[in-house]
Amino acid sequence: MDTWKEFEQNIITHSAAHHLMAIDDLVNKLGYARVSDVARRLNITRGSVSISLKPMKEAGLILQDENRHLRLSEKGQRLVDGVKSKRVLIRRLLSELLGLDEQQAEIDACKMEHLISNETAQRLVAFFRFIDSAQHPAHDFLSAWRGQHRPPEVCSTGGDQRSAEDKAES
Amino acid sequence: MSKLSTAEIVQELNHAFAEEVEAATRYLHLRSAVRGLDRVVVEHVLKDAFHETIEHAENIAQRIRSLGHVPKLEICVSCPNEPLSGREALRQALIFEEAALECYQDLLKKVEGDVPLEEFVRAQVALEYQHVAQLKELLAE
Numbered sequence: 001m002d003t004w005k006e007f008e009q010n011i012i013t014h015s016a017a018h019h020l021m022a023i024d025d026l027v028n029k030l031g032y033a034r035v036s037d038v039a040r041r042l043n044i045t046r047g048s049v050s051i052s053l054k055p056m057k058e059a060g061l062i063l064q065d066e067n068r069h070l071r072l073s074e075k076g077q078r079l080v081d082g083v084k085s086k087r088v089l090i091r092r093l094l095s096e097l098l099g100l101d102e103q104q105a106e107i108d109a110c111k112m113e114h115l116i117s118n119e120t121a122q123r124l125v126a127f128f129r130f131i132d133s134a135q136h137p138a139h140d141f142l143s144a145w146r147g148q149h150r151p152p153e154v155c156s157t158g159g160d161q162r163s164a165e166d167k168a169e170s
Numbered sequence: 171m172s173k174l175s176t177a178e179i180v181q182e183l184n185h186a187f188a189e190e191v192e193a194a195t196r197y198l199h200l201r202s203a204v205r206g207l208d209r210v211v212v213e214h215v216l217k218d219a220f221h222e223t224i225e226h227a228e229n230i231a232q233r234i235r236s237l238g239h240v241p242k243l244e245i246c247v248s249c250p251n252e253p254l255s256g257r258e259a260l261r262q263a264l265i266f267e268e269a270a271l272e273c274y275q276d277l278l279k280k281v282e283g284d285v286p287l288e289e290f291v292r293a294q295v296a297l298e299y300q301h302v303a304q305l306k307e308l309l310a311e
Contacts, residue, residue: 048245
């Protein structure tokens with residue numbers, strides 16, 4: 001399959017990932033999540049949330065009880081945990097290794113978190129294990145990389161350096 | 171008097187305004203997405219609902235203006251280019267109408283004591299309730 005088509009075959013969309021993570025965060029914080037809470041969290045209408053949740057309920061990712069409280073199914077929870085782990089890995093790759101500032105790394109990690117495969121995530125985990133190990137090759141690799149690829153100095157104007165596009169997506 | 175400040179009331183009304191405008195947009199799309207003979211059956215239902223929803227949005231905008239504010243509209247709608255059966259279109263309409271009903275029911279609790287606003291929201295609850303009931307009736311087997 002062409003890679004660009006694979007992009008559309010993803011199990012969950014960016015929007016769906018955010019809905020699932022919002023439910024997870026709300027349940028962890030409040031003990032429950034209603035459509036109105038998810039709408040407030042994502043700053044969208046309840047109608048939008050309800051429409052978006054329908055296919056996720058049908059896919060067995062979300063359950064709703066008689067009080068209309070939402071929670072993630074086991075399958076949904078696994079998906080959210082996976083997406084969150086991928087976000088951490090990508091953020092670390094971008095900020096710690098590639099030298100992007102934390103804010104930009106967070107924004108880009110958010111864009112990619114639900115798109116990378118589990119295989120890629122596992123390779124990243126293995127890579128970080130290598131980097132974190134006390135082995136000489138890992139230390140040499142990091143030193144060589146950082147020596148040659150210092151992050152560009154950002155002129156501080158006191159303002160937000162992110163582009164309008166990034167701000168809109170964050 | 172209401173437990174909310176004017177600014178908080180306006181914020182709540184802006185949410186309701188967004189629900190209505192977004193619902194109207196969805197009705198407009200649903201009308202275009204229904205294919206086959208079903209069009210004959212549901213087109214007028216969706217068309218009437220579109221006009222009523224626009225009217226609701228206008229009422230809310232008027233209420234916000236009467237409080238000395240300008241309505242703020244924040245919506246994010248994405249409607250897929252897939253053909254729908256009449257039943258599926260009505261099912262989707264029921265989903266966002268129920269969401270609008272809940273929005274007004276919650277708002278009603280918040281504006282308790284502000285008689286004119288309470289009456290306005292109560293009337294909206296009644297209208298939305300009617301919409302939901304009508305859709306449920308059409309969807310009944």
